[in-house]
Amino acid sequence: MNITDEETKSGGRYVAEVDGHVGEMTYSRASPELIIIDHTGVPDALRGKGVGQALAEHAVQEARKGGWKVIPLCPFFKAQVQRHPEWQDILK
Numbered sequence: 290m291n292i293t294d295e296e297t298k299s300g301g302r303y304v305a306e307v308d309g310h311v312g313e314m315t316y317s318r319a320s321p322e323l324i325i326i327d328h329t330g331v332p333d334a335l336r337g338k339g340v341g342q343a344l345a346e347h348a349v350q351e352a353r354k355g356g357w358k359v360i361p362l363c364p365f366f367k368a369q370v371q372r373h374p375e376w377q378d379i380l381k
Contacts, residue, residue, distance in 0.1 A: 290340065292347045300324070303347050310334045314344040314366065322357045323381060329365040345369040352379040 292305045300317040312331040316324045326348060331340045345366055352359050358381040361367040370376050 290343055292343060294351070303344050303351070305335075305340050305344055305347075307335055307338060307340060312340040312344060314341075314348055314363070316348070316359075319360070323360065324352070324357055325360045325362055326366045327362045329363050341365055342369065349373075349376050349379055 290305055290307055292303055295302050295304060298318075300315065302313045302315040305312045310332050312335050313329070314326060315328040315330075316326045318324050329341055329344060331344075348359065348366065357379075359379050360381045361370050370380065
């Protein structure tokens with residue numbers, strides 16, 4: 290699965306394309322050191338294929354690499370963070 294990053298001045302999204310379908314995780318940038326993950330969308334055709342989980346893992350890796358913290362407003366991402374105590378280091 291290939292995940293790409295699309296960034297603007299105010300935010301961006303992580304995009305996973307699988308079999309011609311696109312899943313995404315969107316975020317807003319509150320500051321250079323803080324993002325707010327606000328939405329995860331995975332089409333029905335990709336449900337159960339680990340796309341949401343892969344997007345969440347990518348977001349965690351990007352936060353660590355960029356040295357920023359995350360506020361998890363998205364219910365899916367918030368649930369993933371609760372399941373992964375090793376991700377607590379990226380939370381604001």
